[in-house]
Amino acid sequence: MADKKTIPYKIYLEESEMPTQWYNVRADMKNKPAPLLNPQTLKPMTAEELSQVFCEELVKQELDDTTPYFDIPEEILDFYKMYRPSPLVRAYCLEKELDTPAKIYYKFEGNNTSGSHKLNSAIAQAYYAKNQGLKGVTTETGAGQWGTALSMACAYLGLDCNVYMVKCSYEQKPFRREVMRTYGAKVTPSPSDTTKVGREILAKYPGTSGSLGCAISEAVEAATSKDGYRYVLGSVLTQVLLHQSIIGLETKAALDKYHITPDIIIGCAGGGSNLGGLISPFMGEKLRGEKDYRFIAVEPASCPSLTRGKFAYDYCDTGMVCPLAKMYTLGSGFIPSANHAGGLRYHGMSSVLSQLYDDGLMEAIAVEQTSVFEAATKFARIEGILPAPESSHAIKAAIDQALLCKETGEEKTIVFGLTGTGYFDMVAYGKYNDGAMSDYIPTDEDLAKGFAGLPHVE
Ligand SMILES: *Cc1c(COP(=O)(O)O)cnc(C)c1O
Numbered sequence: 001m002a003d004k005k006t007i008p009y010k011i012y013l014e015e016s017e018m019p020t021q022w023y024n025v026r027a028d029m030k031n032k033p034a035p036l037l038n039p040q041t042l043k044p045m046t047a048e049e050l051s052q053v054f055c056e057e058l059v060k061q062e063l064d065d066t067t068p069y070f071d072i073p074e075e076i077l078d079f080y081k082m083y084r085p086s087p088l089v090r091a092y093c094l095e096k097e098l099d100t101p102a103k104i105y106y107k108f109e110g111n112n113t114s115g116s117h118k119l120n121s122a123i124a125q126a127y128y129a130k131n132q133g134l135k136g137v138t139t140e141t142g143a144g145q146w147g148t149a150l151s152m153a154c155a156y157l158g159l160d161c162n163v164y165m166v167k168c169s170y171e172q173k174p175f176r177r178e179v180m181r182t183y184g185a186k187v188t189p190s191p192s193d194t195t196k197v198g199r200e201i202l203a204k205y206p207g208t209s210g211s212l213g214c215a216i217s218e219a220v221e222a223a224t225s226k227d228g229y230r231y232v233l234g235s236v237l238t239q240v241l242l243h244q245s246i247i248g249l250e251t252k253a254a255l256d257k258y259h260i261t262p263d264i265i266i267g268c269a270g271g272g273s274n275l276g277g278l279i280s281p282f283m284g285e286k287l288r289g290e291k292d293y294r295f296i297a298v299e300p301a302s303c304p305s306l307t308r309g310k311f312a313y314d315y316c317d318t319g320m321v322c323p324l325a326k327m328y329t330l331g332s333g334f335i336p337s338a339n340h341a342g343g344l345r346y347h348g349m350s351s352v353l354s355q356l357y358d359d360g361l362m363e364a365i366a367v368e369q370t371s372v373f374e375a376a377t378k379f380a381r382i383e384g385i386l387p388a389p390e391s392s393h394a395i396k397a398a399i400d401q402a403l404l405c406k407e408t409g410e411e412k413t414i415v416f417g418l419t420g421t422g423y424f425d426m427v428a429y430g431k432y433n434d435g436a437m438s439d440y441i442p443t444d445e446d447l448a449k450g451f452a453g454l455p456h457v458e
Pocket of ligand 1: 115116117118145146234235236268269270271272273274275343344388390391419420421
């Protein structure tokens with residue numbers, strides 16, 4: 001293996017080689033993602049309207065689909081340096097185990113206390129809030145990864161952080177909750193009696209264990225009803241993809257250092273932020289006609305937004321308070337069956353990725369939960385890292401592609417995003433170890449119910 005001598009197990013970047021700008025893939029898209037619409041007037045959201053909910057600088061980033069590069073502020077670069085660059089690992093052991101001619105690399109984003117890539121955008125969003133002179137931010141968290149990342153970022157910058165955590169997670173995931181509180185966040189189980197919308201939901205459904213849609217509505221109300229607060233969101237929005245482009249830019253810099261050109265780039269897709277960030281600079285080359293790559297989005301078969309959803313305007317939240325986005329969606333009322341990849345249970349998908357997929361520039365596949373945990377377990381035993389269930393969707397697809405190469409004898413180079421660690425997901429691993437994991441795939445009738453709730457927008 002000549003490779004072994006020239007390509008290290010881990011490719012790191014020197015501090016001086018780290019990206020200092022984020023890349024905005026929309027600048028190179030011929031078909032731009034459709035604008036966000038005001039849910040009342042159905043007109044494109046103006047900067048002024050968005051600024052009532054979001055920080056001003058983030059609104060500018062959200063609406064800008066022409067500027068290709070944004071300078072990363074010095075303070076954010078300094079924070080990045082505490083846990084970045086993240087390693088790009090050559091999966092030599094996995095290649096050997098699979099006996100494949102394929103070369104497999106993964107970009108590991110789990111090497112920070114929050115345990116996932118979400119910190120990359122959390123620090124950016126907290127920074128712009130602080131810079132605007134705000135007192136704090138509000139958000140929701142389902143599984144808890146985003147809330148954890150945001151509380152770390154807010155603690156670093158001395159910002160107040162209010163997290164509405166879906167009640168059932170609040171009760172079932174006490175460790176995530178306590179990490180957030182340790183970083184100084186105020187964590188409120190949602191629905192709560194601290195907001196009007198929360199009180200209404202509690203009156204209507206006493207004893208409810210909450211939902212992400214409801215927690216979003218509470219967090220937005222908490223931000224807009226108090227001076228000095230804004231709402232922040234950890235995925236789906238184009239500003240989040242912009243911040244997450246740091247993943248792809250580092251990956252590209254590391255590969256370029258060793259003159260490696262990937263053939264296939266794979267990532268799991270929930271709201272699309274890690275995948276969008278990973279593929280952005282490569283997609284830019286493809287859009288400009290400089291290079292060609294295959295991009296594969298991997299989603300759970302229980303929540304198949306890209307592979308079985310509709311490309312339409314839809315509400316971003318169940319409470320229908322947020323702007324409408326044009327995206328691949330299962331309908332904001334779609335409730336996926338219990339699934340252990342909490343970060344992949346969103347009904348919609350980033351409008352940027354949706355447009356790229358609709359234009360045939362990216363592929364998508366859906367995989368079943370049991371096969372995902374099988375891949376996760378194999379990966380943990382061979383490569384040493386205990387992966388998050390979300391990330392394991394990408395592992396599953398990468399292994400399948402490598403096995404295809406074994407059949408055809410092709411020496412393809414595969415890169416996938418390993419978004420996080422699975423330490424807080426041991427209940428899910430326990431289910432798998434006990435053989436008690438189920439694979440519910442929604443029927444067409446189930447999906448029809450979600451589609452029936454799509455708003456009528458021309
Ligand atoms: C949130 C999360 C995801 C999915 O979110 P995207 O916005 O689609 O990237 C994937 N992996 C991990 C570990 C997460 O925490």
